Amino acid sequence: MNKKTDKKRIAVFDFRAKDCIHTAEAVRRHYAEQGINAEVVEFTATQAFAYDFKANGDMGTPYDMTFIGVDGIMGIETARNIRELDALRPMFLVSEVSDYGLEGFRLHALDYLTKPVSPQRIGQAVERIRSG
Secondary structure (H helix, E strand, O other): OOOOOEEEEEEEEOOOOHHHHHHHHHHHHHHOOOOOOOOEEOOOOOHHHHHHHOOOOOHHHOOOOHHHHHHHOOHHHHHHHHHHHHOOOOEEEEEOOOHHHHHHHOOOEEEEEEEOOOOHHHHHHHHHHHHH
């Protein structure tokens, strides 16, 4: 999807609802500033997040990229589960601390963002997709 008229589908997951909302809003603002149509879907429950990925079956993930809050082992487990379901889509990890950076590397995350994220920082992260 390179055209500005194409719709990006982006998943944002975080156990903490306020963090999920903040990250999703930063993603929306970034794409709005770029004039790109983006649908951002928020998840705060692992089961709903994983189910949405599994529901497509052989069609692959319904998202162009994911942002996953990893504050705590459950966040890392969620990222690991999503990576097992889709090894190819860009994944970005979001955390308050840098403690999970090594695990992000192992999961082939494109970037590790610290909370609270800004639209500018989202832009820097997603630029890796275009330049990668």
